[in-house]
Amino acid sequence: xxxxRTFIAVLLTAELRSKIGQIQDRFRKAxxxxxxxxxxxxxxxxxxxxxxxxxxxxxxxxxxxxxVADGPEPFSVNISDAGAFPNVRRPQxxxxxxREGTENLAALAGNIESELDKIGFPKEGRKFSSHxxxxxxxxxxxxxxxxxxxxxxxxxxxxxxxxxxxxxxxxDLRREGPVYSVQKEIPLNQVES
Numbered sequence: 001x002x003x004x005r006t007f008i009a010v011l012l013t014a015e016l017r018s019k020i021g022q023i024q025d026r027f028r029k030a031x032x033x034x035x036x037x038x039x040x041x042x043x044x045x046x047x048x049x050x051x052x053x054x055x056x057x058x059x060x061x062x063x064x065x066x067x068v069a070d071g072p073e074p075f076s077v078n079i080s081d082a083g084a085f086p087n088v089r090r091p092q093x094x095x096x097x098x099r100e101g102t103e104n105l106a107a108l109a110g111n112i113e114s115e116l117d118k119i120g121f122p123k124e125g126r127k128f129s130s131h132x133x134x135x136x137x138x139x140x141x142x143x144x145x146x147x148x149x150x151x152x153x154x155x156x157x158x159x160x161x162x163x164x165x166x167x168x169x170x171x172d173l174r175r176e177g178p179v180y181s182v183q184k185e186i187p188l189n190q191v192e193s
Contacts, residue, residue: 003051005171006183008064008112009043010105012132016079016159017042020096023082023155024134027094030149031142034094034135038177042132044077044098046109046166049121057168057183059119064166064186067111074188077101079132079158088150089143094135096158102130105163108188112166164188 012020021039028036049060078099084091098105109128117123140146168183 002054004054004183005173006049006052006057006060007169007171008046008049009167009169010046010163010165011043011167012161016161019158020079020132020134023096023153023158026153027082027135027146027149031135031137031140031146033139033141034137034146035177036135037133041178041180042134043169043180044105044130044132046105047112047116047121047124049116056119060116060168061184061186063115063119064112064168067108067115068166068186068188071108071111071189072104074162074164075101075104076160076162077105077130078160080156082134082150082153082155084137084146084150085129088147091137091140091143091146091150093133094137094146094150095131095133096155098130098132101163105130108163108166 017039020042024036024039028034052060078101079096080099081097083095083097085093085095106128113123165185165187167185170181170183172179172181
């Protein structure tokens with residue numbers, strides 16, 4: 001079997017991706033040379049696995065099913081604000097942020113880390129950071145223009161989305177940018193009422 005580039009994500013609705021795209025357009029004007037993420041590819045990364053042998057997918061699915069069984073019930077997350085890592089004066093990653101509901105997202109990410117660690121995917125060395133990447137900076141002609149755009153942007157609340165599942169995604173790297181495809185969607189633990 002072949003290796004596939006894989007990550008675990010929470011996917012967003014088309015409506016929210018469109019709203020985030022409008023925010024992204026504001027920053028694109030200030031820094032067109034940034035590698036901007038395609039609107040269809042906006043998501044919350046829960047864990048990046050990298051290139052894996054396709055034969056490992058079934059054990060990954062089983063680990064994720066255990067992770068959601070001990071995790072939160074479906075919950076809502078608020079998308080608001082924008083910024084850059086490590087900061088707006090030295091941007092490497094441009095993001096929109098997540099607010100209310102992030103403690104559930106972090107708990108879910110912790111469960112995913114623990115279960116995948118048991119099958120050979122080491123835990124991240126850093127704390128989970130809930131955000132949606134909208135651009136990656138390789139170089140900038142005018143760092144001040146982007147920094148000013150990020151600092152002056154009054155993004156506010158973009159929208160709310162329900163986290164009802166996590167999704168194993170495949171990423172095919174192409175010259176025009178990555179193409180993502182769903183491998184398996186795993187619903188969160190649904191407690192019977």
